[in-house]
Amino acid sequence: MSQRFTDQLRAENQPAWDNAVGHRFVRELLSGTVSDHTMAAYLVQDHRFLDSFLTLLGSAIATADTFEARLRFGRFAGMISSEENTYFLRAFEALGVSEDQRAGVPDTEPTAGFQAIMREAAATRNYVAVLAVLTVAEWLYYEWARTLEGELPTNFVHAEWITLHDNPEFVEFVGFLRSELDRLGPEDDAVARDFFGRATALELEFFEAVYAGGDQ
Numbered sequence: 294m295s296q297r298f299t300d301q302l303r304a305e306n307q308p309a310w311d312n313a314v315g316h317r318f319v320r321e322l323l324s325g326t327v328s329d330h331t332m333a334a335y336l337v338q339d340h341r342f343l344d345s346f347l348t349l350l351g352s353a354i355a356t357a358d359t360f361e362a363r364l365r366f367g368r369f370a371g372m373i374s375s376e377e378n379t380y381f382l383r384a385f386e387a388l389g390v391s392e393d394q395r396a397g398v399p400d401t402e403p404t405a406g407f408q409a410i411m412r413e414a415a416a417t418r419n420y421v422a423v424l425a426v427l428t429v430a431e432w433l434y435y436e437w438a439r440t441l442e443g444e445l446p447t448n449f450v451h452a453e454w455i456t457l458h459d460n461p462e463f464v465e466f467v468g469f470l471r472s473e474l475d476r477l478g479p480e481d482d483a484v485a486r487d488f489f490g491r492a493t494a495l496e497l498e499f500f501e502a503v504y505a506g507g508d509q
């Protein structure tokens with residue numbers, strides 16, 4: 294059997310993919326040893342990621358070529374607008390990060406880069422471009438979350454960030470995204486490769502940026 298299109302894309306983007314999945318931030322998160330300073334720096338940036346991500350999901354709803362896919366994206370958009378946003382707010386409270394403090398933190402370069410690529414993919418009105426960015430963002434997160442060995446960390450800020458990315462609904466959604474990109478990506482190969490590659494590089498840079506400021 295020939296290799297899945299999404300497996301080819303991932304293979305083409307090693308080692309960036311593997312370096313993101315096995316990043317220091319991921320290792321510290323899974324073992325519950327990530328410092329509050331680092332976790333707060335990460336979550337402040339990631340909360341902004343979520344905003345652009347919803348724009349991209351809106352574009353997926355608009356450009357998908359089947360009713361079933363539109364329904365699937367619609368359900369997912371509802372889920373992340375409720376449960377996931379609540380996680381961020383509870384985490385900020387537990388970490389003692391106020392709304393004013395958050396507002397005073399500038400976007401890191403990878404955060405700005407992600408916002409730009411998500412807007413760019415959405416503006417193409419090309420379902421393949423949208424799928425390529427969404428697939429990286431979801432699949433790569435599932436790939437690190439599933440590497441947990443043993444017990445979840447006791448701190449809910451750590452534990453919930455892991456279970457959000459490794460639970461049956463999420464696994465099903467990653468499978469759906471991959472099958473959509475496997476189905477349509479080969480017809481628009483250059484676009485799929487371009488967006489997939491750039492999004493993977495940004496995922497690695499996003500983790501790197503968390504440690505760039507020192508004082509960890």
Ligand SMILES: Cc1ncc(C[n+]2csc(CCO)c2C)c(N)n1
Nearest residue numbers: 339342346373377430431434457499
């Ligand atoms: C830089 C960055 N990349 C990917 C994700 C993963 N992600 C973003 S939105 C979303 C949907 C619901 O969880 C998921 C999985 C992230 N959080 N931050």
